[in-house]
Amino acid sequence: MQAEHWQGRNMKSRFVSIYMLAFVACLAWSDGAYAEHSVSRGLQVLAEVETGLVGLAEHTLPAVVSISPFVPTGSVGTPESLRKRPTNAGAGVIVNGRDGYVITNAHVVKQAEKIKVTLYGGREFVGEVLGADEETDLAVVKVNSDEVLPQVALGDSSMLKIGQLVVAIGNPYGLNDTLSLGVISGLNRENINLSRYEDFIQTDASINPGNSGGPLLNIRGEVIGINTAIINYAQSIGFAIPSNVVKSVSRQIIEHGQVNRGWLGVGIENVPDDLALKENLEKGEGVMINSIFEGQPAHKAGLKVGDIILKIGGSAVGSPNGMIRLIGNVSPGQHIHLDILRDGKAQSLSVQLGHRKEQVEIASLQANPLPELGFDWSELEREVQGQEQDSDKKKEGVLVTRVEPGSSADQGGLMVGDWITSLNGQDVLNRGHFENILRQNYQRGSVSVTVQRAEEEVMLTLSKRE
Missing domain, CATH: 2.30.42.10 (PDZ domain)
Structure with a gap:
């Protein structure tokens, strides 16, 4: 165990340094006065980069799995929901090898209770879907094994920066265990219309159909995102769900079989420009309530249409999606403090959140209301x-x-x-x-x-x- 720990630390530190050396080598290579020395040094550093990538692949590939529908042997006919799916529906990553927990996308395992999980090297297991959260497009699958499976750790996505090198692994078009290299192109991407709770990592690492559910890794071999989607009509634009979101959602699925989110019961929008100017608000500061659902937590707490919510539990609110995420991160039944602006005056209110699943949708009207x-x-x-x-x-x-x-x-x-x-x-x-x-x-x-x-x-x- 000590040798493995030392080897892991040594590999991590090597990954950190090799790319800095590669950059220096490229600068030196361009100087004609030292061409011979530069070529020699450049090749040496590139060889170190290559060794580092190979080490990263060897460390992480065994923990990446292929996920496809499970069809019992000897079954007559194929269910319609499975017939529509490709042979390799997607990928997943083992984050707990002792208990056999695999993280993937909800849409990869949708409408399936059991799936086939194929490990690197070809071993196959029948996995059970513990739960799926379509709001974030995440799911947890459990595999029962007599031995501890390979695993990779979840990193801290709050520390990510644009420009960092990343590696994506998955099964694009059925080509298992495919690795691609890229950078983080953007952070906190929302309004992509892929899920309700959007806070995506954008990357130019090659992601194609079949990469869904596979890991996005930093150069230390830590999972910093779960690949979820691409924009079909664009090139080099892929999205991953941040690892900190994965930690929270997967923990709730493992413990409760579902994700319980707080519910406020309001309709919201960005603060109109004229009102923001009147109230001396910066662009992206606060959101305005445009509707209150009667009998829901916001109504009971005394919130009103036109109130501008500036902070929730001390965290600044900058967009409707941002506010939805903040509320969703709080468990139902808990009290939260809202800092609001009402008629130009700052106020603070306490609200006890309800359950989203208990929300009673307003019945459709018989006639067009407008x-x-x-x-x-x-x-x-x-x-x-x-x-x-x-x-x-x-x-x-x-x-x-x-x-x-x-x-x-x-x-x-x-x-x-x-x-x-x-x-x-x-x-x-x-x-x-x-x-x-x-x-x-x-x-x-x-x-x-x-x-x-x-x-x-x-x-x-x-x-x-x-």
Whole structure:
């Protein structure tokens, strides 16, 4: 054990230094006056870089698994849900070899209780899905083994910086155990419309269908993200779920079989520019409440439409998605302190959060609550554009089915076939949810909607006509 520990530490320190040496070597290589010395030194450093990457692969590949549907031997016929899936649905990574816990994407194991887990080298196990969280697209699979399986540690994603080197491992297009090298291109990416709780790491490391659920590693061989999606129409743009999110979600799934999140019961949007100017708020400071769900925690605590939430539990709120994540990180039943701005005056309120699963969605109205807007809608499932090639992944929202010529909707640019994904900055969960927000906001004179049109996201403002 001591030898293994020393070897691990030695490998980590080597990974840290080799890339710095490579950079120095490249600078030296470009100086013609020392060409002969530079070539020799450059080749030496590149050889060290190569050795480091090989060591990284040898250390991590045994902990990366291939995940595919489990079909019992001798079964007659194949369930429709499995028939639609590719032979290699995705990847996963073992984070606890003693207990056999594997982290992957929720969409990789969707509609499956048991899956086939293939280890590096070909050994196969039947894994049990302990639980899946579609809100973050994470799932935990348990494998029962008589021996301790290889594992890799989860790193601290809060320490990541743009430009850091990363390695992605997965099974793109069924090519098992594929490794690709890149950098962190961006952090805290949101509004990608891939999941509800978005806080993605963006990378240019090559990620393709089949990489889903596989690890994104730093040069120390630590998992700093779980690869989740690509943008199909773009190149070198992939996204991973930060490891700190993975830690929190996987812990709850292992302990409770599900993720329990706090529920406030409000509709929110970015603070309008004119109001931000009036209140001397910086861009990205606070979010405004545009609707209150009656009987829910916010209503009971005395929050009002128009309140600007600046902080939650001392943490600054900068966007609707950011606030959703902060609330979701708090367990139901706990009290949180909100710092708000109401009519230009700072206030502090305490709110006891409820359970999201206990939220009673407002029933769909029999009639269009806003006929003056001039459009109708329906609730249908629709595939997410930009998600990896997994036809089972769906997006919530409402579909525009009719637009009256010359109406506010028509003049605002709304079109039949548009898929409304958010209203006044709040994700649309279903038709009843959409209509509830619409009813509570049309008195303000206008509403802003985000629609998905083909592969384009469009933001529109619909003004009520008097």
